Amino acid sequence: MWLLLGLLLGVGAIVAANQLEGGSLLQLVNLPAALIVFGGTLGAVMVQTPPAILRRTGQLLSLSQRTPLSHDQGIQQLIHWCITAHRKGLVALEQEASSVEDRFVRNGLQLLADGKPVEAVRATLEVELITREQRDYQAARVLESMGGYAPTMGIIGAVLGLIQVMVRLDQPSQLGSGIATAFVATIYGIGVANLLLLPLAAKLRQMIDSRSLYHEMMMEGLLMIADGQGPKSVQLKLQGYLDTSDAAPTPS
Numbered sequence: 001m002w003l004l005l006g007l008l009l010g011v012g013a014i015v016a017a018n019q020l021e022g023g024s025l026l027q028l029v030n031l032p033a034a035l036i037v038f039g040g041t042l043g044a045v046m047v048q049t050p051p052a053i054l055r056r057t058g059q060l061l062s063l064s065q066r067t068p069l070s071h072d073q074g075i076q077q078l079i080h081w082c083i084t085a086h087r088k089g090l091v092a093l094e095q096e097a098s099s100v101e102d103r104f105v106r107n108g109l110q111l112l113a114d115g116k117p118v119e120a121v122r123a124t125l126e127v128e129l130i131t132r133e134q135r136d137y138q139a140a141r142v143l144e145s146m147g148g149y150a151p152t153m154g155i156i157g158a159v160l161g162l163i164q165v166m167v168r169l170d171q172p173s174q175l176g177s178g179i180a181t182a183f184v185a186t187i188y189g190i191g192v193a194n195l196l197l198l199p200l201a202a203k204l205r206q207m208i209d210s211r212s213l214y215h216e217m218m219m220e221g222l223l224m225i226a227d228g229q230g231p232k233s234v235q236l237k238l239q240g241y242l243d244t245s246d247a248a249p250t251p252s
Contacts, residue, residue: 003200006199007196010195011191011195014028014187014191028184028187029184030185030188032157032185033157033161033184033185033188034188036154036157037153037154037157037188037189038188038192040156041146041150041153041189041192042146044145044146044149044153045145045146045149048145049145053135053138053139053142054142056136056138057142057143057204059139060139060140060204060207061200061204064204068210069102069211071213071214071242072242074214074218074221075217075221075234075235075242077105078222078224078225078234079231081093081096081222081225082221082224082225082229082230082231084096086230086231090113090115090225090226093109093110093112094114097109097110102218104125104128104132104219105215105222107125108121108125108219109222111124111125112225112226116226121226122219122223125219125222129215129216132215133212136204136211137205140201140204141201143197143198144198144201146193146197147194147198147201150188150189150193150197151186151190151193152189153185153189154185154186154188154190155186155189156185157182157184157185157186157188157189158182158185158186160182160185161179161182165179214241216241217238220237220238221238224237
């Protein structure tokens, strides 16, 4: 919703400014310009990007619209698992793992339930954390690349439009469409880059950083559980991952 509101505000400001200058909305609608900018940008990014990374970009865009992971809820889960492990043993965490949606955390719980040593658990989870983070940053860079290609495609559209103008200099009545394509393509290229693609890339980077911090916190908590530490120790050590206003009370 917030993304849509920001996009509407940006596009609305451009349309409103055009109206104030005496223009009309139809002047900004040009199919050839849209084909050049959007088709050219998509084609360029397909040339440079493997299909797996393109799919991951789509997955991240979907994830970015969900409610952010709650560090406070994560700590409460860790405390619950810590109490369970103290009462029933680490093997009881296998049943807990089956109900966890997050694959990283589920894998960590399964490693604990299998009785893996603390260092082995740490090594396994760190590899997964680093690998996923790198893959996600690659996916975010796809949008950054598109944000670089779009203005260039707009320039290509402008040049093509001017070519049409030069070809039709002896037909003054047909010059308008070529000039329109030239300038509208430039608007499309710069606009889609700066109002959509680059902001989305920044949003994905922020989400990746937040998810990595959350998973780092969960990994530390799981390692403390594997080390046999109690719920109070888990709570106190992980408080640093919370804002002061979000800090939950220390369990008794």
